[in-house]
Amino acid sequence: MRETSRLRVLGTTGIALALALFLGACKQDYPNTTFVPHSEYGREIDFLWDRLLLLGTIVFVLIEGALIYVMIRYRRRETDERPPQTHGNVIIEVIWTLIPAFILLFIAIPTVRTIFTTQAKVAAGALQIEVIGHQWWWEFRYPEYGVTTANEIYLPVGRTVNFKLNSNDVIHSFWIPQLGGKRDVVTNRTNYIWLTPDSTMQPSVWNGFCAEYCGASHAKMKFRVFTVKPDQFASWVEHQRGPAVFGATASTGAAGTATTPAGGQPRESGVTSAGGAAPAVPRPPGSTIPGADTVAAPAPNAVLAGNRQPAAGSPGYIYPREQLPEYAKPHTPIPGNVTFTKGLTGNAARGQQVYSSAACIGCHTIAGNPMSVGNVGPNLTHFGSRSTIGAGSFPNSPAYLALWIKNARAMKPDILMPTLGKNEYDPVLKTRVTTGGLDDQQIADIVAYLSSLK
Amino acid sequence: MSASAQPVPHHYTSTGLDSRKIAIWAFIGSECMLFISLISTYLIYKGRSLVGPFPHEVWTDPSTGHVFRPILNIPVTSASTFTLLMSSLFMVLALAAVQNKEIPKHTRGDRILGSSKLWLWATAIAGATFLGFQAFEFTSFVHEGLTIRRNLFGSSFFTLTGFHGAHVTAGVIWLLTLLSIDYRRGLGPKDALNVDIAALYWHFVDVVWIAIFTLVYLLR
């Protein structure tokens, strides 16, 4: 019959396609894949998944195969005879009640075992990290070291880490697909999740997501996890626990100024010209904006990558910015209605003053800046060491940062960070910023200041 | 059931019961889940309130030093519970009076106590009295500082008992409607089913209160 043969072709193609997709999925083109775990927790889950997939595939093939067989074998033929009017068969029915029960046994037993192993109390000596979910960014604290950071976690490989999850507002969910399963971040409740990144790994970066719908910018609540060698971690943490190195470097006069690229036309919309529009700091945080028409000065992080003994006052280990894989670099286009004056030079020292007298300090903390003690927004102490802004929304480069400070709400829907640029339209308040708005020069100065906070 | 020449009479039912009777049982089943949800919420939130007053414990406001006594007044509520229990008894008598209206009075052995009007009034008044107790309870709680917005206990307590009170109110209105019919044309055995359904509802509301009284007031 026509339909059945078509179905056969379709079935074969479908299965072939599915297999091809599945095999493809195992390759590294899939940076967030759950099929290639990199922690013992991930592997526990993956073991279960493999079994579920195997049994599921067998059941799938058997049922769909039997269905196709029945359809072909018992299709109505020319002789339209009344088929035997069977009503049932107790033995057969008992058998096919027992078969699924039997199969489920092979799932149930390892499931329960894995539940208890993965939810057991964490081993002593684990690295404690407090995770606090905010609409829509992540606060991470290392109580052991007194470090507070945002949207980026550094983990030493081989050491168990215990995440303590709390929410500041609504429910979020903490998920690093390559390192294991997710766990909800629930208000008025403390959850834990622990895992051990594989000790054999080279320094790597993983994407993390908020997996529970948490409002307008749920899609933009991402974070990065850097799994690094223990000594690199030690260097990073040693530096992060102190105040920003701004003071030290500013005295050299190098980090304090920002030069302006050639050209002064207003920026066109889109990413391509964004770099040209923004103030460039002499020591940008290691990555240039895609399509930027200026070449940034050599990134200090290239040197730091090999840095094994951080000197006091100099930036500690940071995952080399130029080694960031594509999947860890945000590619979000800038909304067309946010532009920035070209050709401005930012001055970090001036920026610190502007920052300290502007609304910024009401929400942000910068250790070492006594004015800046707000605790509503992310801690910016080592802001310059981070790879993204807006919780994984944009690269942390001067061009993006300038636009972000100017009108964050146009760049990320509904966020708390207000629109600060003078005469900018605030899409939440639905008004233009008039009094107290920052002009582009002031923003350029703040950019220079913040970017220098390594 | 009307006798009919047809093999299947117009109001034939599979069970022989009137459909309304089955529907009210289904409704009561559904209402059980409603009150189970409310009572569970109350119990889950018990002891989770950040500020007082509390049902059974003393609480001192750390900012003002004001001492809040345990708020539940069990003797008063026992009285109102008793009233509601009595109303169920009146309801039974009202139904009996309606069912047996046509049986001559003073028949030895199955003498009918009172009239349907008397017992319907008694039930409705007992229900209204219970509501009066509840109104008194609510106002005194508000005076003592417990409002529906005060804490989790206030929210769950007022919502639970308020829902029950709304059910009692609906029941009283139902009873008054039956009474008005009784005054207009008299309730007789043909109305027994209507009264029976009202009675089922009334008893259900009563039983729910017993659960609430036990779990909210008596259980510490």
Added chain:
Amino acid sequence: MATTAAPARPTIHPTYEPGKSGVWAWLTTVDHKRIGMLYLMTALSFFVVGGIEAVIIRIQLQAPNQHVVSAEFYNQLFTMHGTTMIFLVIMPLSAAFFNFLIPLQIGARDVAFPRLNAFSYWVYLFGGLFITLPIFFQVAPNGGWFGYAPLTTRPYSPGINIDFWVMGLQILGISSLAAAFNFITTIINLRAPGMTLMRMPMFTWMSFVVQFLLILAFPVITIALVFLLFDRFFGTQFYEVAAGADPLLWQHLFWIFGHPEVYILVLPAFGLVSEVLPTYSRKPLFGYPVMVYSGILIGVLGFGVWAHHMFAVGMGAIADSFFALATMLIGIPTGVKIFNWMATMAQGSIRFTTSMKFAIGLVALFTIGGISGVMHSSPPADLQQTDSYFIVAHFHYVLFGGSIMGIFAGIYHYVPKMTGRLMDEKLGNWHFWLTFIGMNLTFFPMHFAGMLGMPRRIYTYDSGQGWDTFNLMSSIGSYILVVASVIFFHNFFRSRKRGEIAGPNPWHAGTLEWSLPSPVPEYNFATVPTVTSRYPLWEGSEVDLESARINSQEGKTAADLGIILPYPTIKPLIVAAGIIVMFTGLITTKVLVFLGAAIIVGSLYSWLLSPLEPEHH
């Protein structure tokens, strides 16, 4: 072979007496068949709305970093897509069949409470409009169909959006509950003589189970919503985290309702398929008692597994294990159903009508949804799957591959009974294959997107994450589904005027409803049948066939036969309107609350004190 007693005649007679058509007749109807048609047409209209919402979502996600719609509007779209498809499409489509079929299948002249039935419909229509219209003004609910607190509380959702959702669902709950009381009573009490419980057609059985799920599950969501409503309007603190509230309270209440809701959505489709498969295989349903018991068991177990939606919230190892095992148990009766359907087809003489293709489509596709369901019944594995696109794939295989495929099977099967005309098989064939291909192309790649780390409910995603191809495939698939739906609607409306005349039993089916003329006369059964078999037209005794012969006669009116029918009445509609006025008052002006309450009380009294039908002699 004994099929219908009367042969199909190439005429189509009016179902209703002249003067009983026109808008007023529809507004005042208490006839279960007309109400069924109203449900069907309304639900199909909402299907278009929900479908458009889905397509906009797919356009947005077709490529990375797209901003076809804003984040805010996207969140409204996915919220309303879910809410619409669940509460305004699949449930009412099932209700259309409950209304149309249950009385016909059990040999009744109407449902137990015809006016209550009309009330249910009007409440559904008004509630549906109440919750749907805001999207046209971009103020639609935006908290997800699951409305997790505290996101939906006033501090985090200050706008009017969530108000529409809370109240809309309350209103729709009233409709579902009223209908459920009605159908429970109808099935228990209005079965024709001889129609024992174990002779009831499988659709009626599955509907029966569903009604119990409705009356037990809906009060729970009602209370959850009452808390949210009170929080938002009267300042209670049920979900107020600053006051120490536990956000999991909402989740527990919601999923105690939400999981039975899944079976509310899928069991009617199972019932329809259990009618369709035997008909076109020319064989009775295999293992009828087991099918009944498995349906009941699914319903009962459905109340014990709600927390498998919450494996990520940190309930602890013991609770996780318990709910995992309970969930796995449900796989057994579900598996049995699949096997029994296949056994029904085996040894049969299968005719591949459009209806049959959709029914087989359900068996094939629901199996996939079932398998992925078992995959996340295992909590550790679920922690990688939950809130990812894997779940989106899973429940679309259940709700599209299950419910929608089953409902389409039912539509092609029963439209001839409703309208007297067949739908076109050739167009139906196109509809089926495009749906089948489009459906798989849309939803199968989502399994991969999810396992490759794509979270749900994101309005956009970045490039370079390895999700681009899968999303493009899904979007193309959804466009194919649009084409398929256009063909369906064309076929559906075309058949009303130009479809082939069906006759009483075009498919040579065996159950009671096929003994009646098509369309079914107002009074359904000229004589209430006496039933002696599960398939009266296939294996019935002389008694069955005699009833069928009388009942298949066309052209008689109720007056000819001396059958008393209920009065038409507008009162249910007015009560329903009063409910809407009252809820609208909460978000506009208090005056309307009192006005609505007055309308409800007044019209309710008038309704209850007026007789249903002319006095019986």
